Amino acid sequence: MKTRLRWGVVLLLYLATSINYMDRAVLGIAGPQMMEDLSLTTVQFGLLGSAFFWTYTLMQIPVGPIVDKFGAKVTYAIAIVWWSLCTIATAGGRSLGLLLGIRAMMGIGESPAFPTNTRVIKDWLPSKERGIANGIFTMGIATGAGLSTPLLAWIIGSWGWHMAFILTGAVGLIWVPIWLYYYKNNPADSKMNEAELQHIQEGKIEQTVVSESKVKWYELLKIKNVWCCMYGLFSQNYLLYMMLTWLPTYLVMERDMSLLKAGFNAVIPWVVASIGAICGGLISDRLVKRGWRPIAARRTVMSIGMLFCLAIIPAGFVSNVGLALALISLSIGGMMFANSGTWAILTDIAPEGTVGTLAGLQNFIGNIAGWIAPIMTGFIVGYFKSFVGGLVIAGIITGIAFLVYTFLLKENEKTVTINENNEVVSP
Known part of the structure; x- marks a missing residue:
């Protein structure tokens, strides 16, 4: 009987x-009080929301x-200590300039998170389990961004935004020692038994083995599917960071x-998002187990999810609050449904040793949306005294992603090879 240490690692990724x-989300929840306390306009607050994404x-x-190169x-550990200290430092910000600087520093600290998550999934999970593993850790987006909202709103109402x-x-500083104790860069160095290790190794897609540091990031741009994935994440992040x-x-x-x-009503879309993340991962893995090629399975989930994102457009026009919230929930749920495949697919298209680089x-590209969405909204x-235009723009951007995934992301899994000069030879 095999051990299940790999799922403990996935749980740690979910918590991280x-x-x-x-x-990230506490800024949005504190927004009304911060704007009043610091005399910020909607444009200035949008700039503050964007600053994190510059770095x-x-x-x-x-x-x-x-x-x-250095491993997960x-x-x-360094990343979470860094961004946690920056989060704490935000409480001391009393001017727009200082807060912009702190948020920019926080962006540096959080930058390794998703490349690290993807590398860990690549090393610790077989291909047929990566969809649900990615669904679990991406569910953390919904948990952190939305399910904590009532508690944070209560804290802000009781003790202030600081x-x-x-x-x-x-909270992040508590996670670090647990990670350092439990996680090993090489699963073989952990306490898992031989049966689990064999299960992981046998379930990996065969790829060309190359040195980790040899292939340059720009070589990966020769892979056509990479461009589809980059725009897809951009569209998902535009909706995500606006919300x-x-x-x-x-x-x-x-x-x-x-x-x-x-705060309580804002939970609803993120509950739906959590369900979407898990369902997207489960469905794509189920398709792989039924004989679908991994890229085809992930693509199907990603296309369906982006189609649901179009619900954000009518949300801007309905007068009923409950219906508007339902449409927003459907849109965010669709985005998270697609997002689970967005990260899982990278482990199937990346040449060996480059998955962190590709992520x-x-x-x-995906987080350029973080520069644009907060400040544009x-x-x-500020100009139109309404959110309608912002919601419509998000819907158009995600609708284009549906078309990209459906018609341009290729299902065929021709092997990506590396020539003697460590250059990607595109299929």
Whole structure:
């Protein structure tokens, strides 16, 4: 009987991702109080929401090779200590300039998270289990961004926005020693038995073995599917970061809710998102087990998820609050349904030793959306006094991703090879 230590690792990734997004989301929940306390306009607050992504995005290309070279154990530990301290430091920000600097530093700390998650899944899970594993850790986005919202809204209402940043930052520091004790870069060095190790090794797709540091990131751009994946994540992140920054404030400003009531109602879309993440992972794995090629299985899930994202467009026009919230929930749920496949598919298309680099490259393009979505939405709200335009733009961007996944992401799994000059030879 085989051990199940790999699922303990997946649980740690889920917790890390939950902490990651809780530390990001607290800004959006604190938004109304911070804008009042610091006399910030909607455009300035949108700029503050965008600042995190200036550095986070730029770090994605260099951080991927760092993960591949130094391994996940040390990289993740340093990253979480870094971003947790920056979260705590946000409580001391009393000016827009200082807060922009702190958020930019926080972006550097969080930059290794998803490349590291993807590398860990690659090393610890067989291909047929990567969909659900990615679904579990991406469910942490919904947990951190939404399920913690009522608690954080209550903390802000009771003790102010400063205390919310201090407490959320402290949570990450608790996770680090558990990770350092439990995780091993090589599964063979853990306490798993031979049966589990064999299960992992036998379930990996055969790929060309290359040195981890030889293939340059720009060589991966020769793989056509990489471009589809990069735009797909960009579209998902546009919707995600718009909601992450503005959802509680949208409910307060556009739907006339109190902050505490908005906090409780903001949970609903993220509950649906959690279900979407798990279902997307389960379905793609089930398809693989039934004989589908992994890329075809992930692509199907990603296309269906992005189709549901279009529900964000009518959400901007309905007058009934419950219906608007239901449509927003369907949209975010679809995004998370697709997101589980977005990360799992990288382990199937990346040449051996480059999955961290490829994840960083995808995350670089994907998180350019973080530069754009918060501040563009803030500008639209400030100019038009309404969120409708922002929701429509998000719907158009995600709708294009549905077309990209459906018609351009190829199902055939021709092997990507590396020539003698360590260059990718595109199929």
